[in-house]
Amino acid sequence: MAAKDITGESPAHVAIIMDGNGRWATARGWPRLVGHRRGAERVRSIVEAAPGLGIRYLTLYAFSTENWKRSTEEVIGLMTIFARYIQSEAQRLSAEGVRLRFIGGRERLDKKLQKLMAGIEARTAGNDRLHLTVAINYGGRDELARAARALAEDAAAGRIRPEEIDEAAFARRLDTADLPDPDLVIRTSGEMRISNYLLWQSAYAEYEFTDTLWPDFTPDELATILSRYNRRERRYGGALTA
Template identity: 50%
Template sequence: MAASNPTSPEGAAVLHAAIVMDGNGRWAKQRGLPRSLGHRAGVEALKRTVSAAAQTNIRWLTVFGFSTENWSRPAAEVAELMALPKRYFESDIERLEREGVRVRVVGRREGLSPELVRIIENAQARTAHNDRFFLNIAFNYGGRADIVDAARRFAAEVAAGRARPDDLTEATFDSLLATADSPPLDLIIRPSGEQRLSNFLLWEAAYAEFVFQDVLWPDYGADHLKAALAAFAARDRRYGAVIPDDVLAAG
């Protein structure tokens, strides 16, 4: 599924980016608004950012919408968060389908209402034929939970006699994760001023670059994404290797 990645001044070689959509509650608090309105404003930021990302070299975008830890929030806020996929897909699915965006919601289905599961499956089905841009929405997702789920899948294969413990490699394990159909992760962006992963894409982040931005998610847009890609383009990615001095000098 991977495609060529043309060079450009901003975001060269960023094929797969991820964003922690953080700051909705603080955005609302600063304006004296209920947190629910912050989450709704965050949906509008997602629309802007997906549109902007599709105009860059990025082909895969994974966004963090609802974590497995978010269930501990007040019931009213959880209910609002559960309503966000419906709000997003009802308002934007026609554009996503028309503009060639393939949607996939990654994360556990347990705990989600039958209606929400139906909405998710409908959005995935409607965009399954698209291949211009790939949008992964991590919902009811946690990096640790995903690793545990992948381990359970492999253990089940071993128990059924279809695999041996020695068959497990990094590549095999990678294929069992929720993001298995996506290319390696290049860049993780976190707005809101916080500087942590928050249990997001723990396995995939092994050699990803991080860009932290001091902007709350509802205010996020094309200019912020462009700045993150420019920061990435200035990075020296070595994947654990050492670049010889003569190569550095030639560069």
């Protein structure tokens, strides 16, 4: 069933922690990688539904800096899934006006995967219907450390004075420098933690936690969450209005 369009004040930027792929597969007696492949298929339906739900920016947590601790088989399988997703979706994303880019450290990724990532970023750079960002080898603390290091290097080189370092200067060194902060962060699978995701950017985001495992997360459930979001009052530290 297609999700109904949202007519209220929908969040412009939604970030999702796509959790539960492995458990989804294990519950069915299948290898964990089957769940990850099904999760990649789920991305397509959510991306297709996002513009009709009023979402202009969609950021997905695909692989964290901590995920390298998983088995070699699972890590290699995940990297293969990422590469196949880029190859299979490049034409469709480009045709549908989706701009795809990636955040996170790339130096540890396979060179071929890095090339595919750079290629699709260049191919879709002019698109503006939906800004899709995928976090691969991403960790919020790592991102903050890299931003601090960049500022320190700029200060040491005389490109910036210490007194000029403020929140705006710091934000410009983040991976998401040209993206708005997320309005809403969703985590699937029932876990109620943020797992080192967009720590700076989500300072004033609203959160939603759902028990649904990512492969079962539908556009209709997303629409329901957005409806709840529309009824919230975001005060950014201010007082509740009458």
